[in-house]
Amino acid sequence: MRPPICAICRKDFRHNMESGGSVRFTRSAEEQVRWKALNKPGYVGHPPGLEWFCEKHLASAKAHRHLTWKEALPIIKALEKE
Numbered sequence: 150m151r152p153p154i155c156a157i158c159r160k161d162f163r164h165n166m167e168s169g170g171s172v173r174f175t176r177s178a179e180e181q182v183r184w185k186a187l188n189k190p191g192y193v194g195h196p197p198g199l200e201w202f203c204e205k206h207l208a209s210a211k212a213h214r215h216l217t218w219k220e221a222l223p224i225i226k227a228l229e230k231e
């Protein structure tokens with residue numbers, strides 16, 4: 150697992166874990182293959198499609214979890230500018 154740093158604004162909230170959270174997005178075909186290769190006993194890396202968000206970006210990330218991370222990222226970033 151990566152440290153909890155917001156995927157949108159890079160805010161590091163590892164000293165205040167309750168302020169943000171992780172969202173698991175739909176895995177793309179490529180991520181699905183990668184996950185199968187990685188998901189073995191003793192695996193300690195970061196699962197594909199899982200991203201961290203600070204309190205400001207967590208709600209919009211959750212609203213787009215049905216998309217892949219690549220699809221969701223530009224949408225969440227565009228929402229932020231509104």
Ligand SMILES: [Zn+2]
Nearest residue numbers: 155158203206
């Ligand atoms: Zn953020």
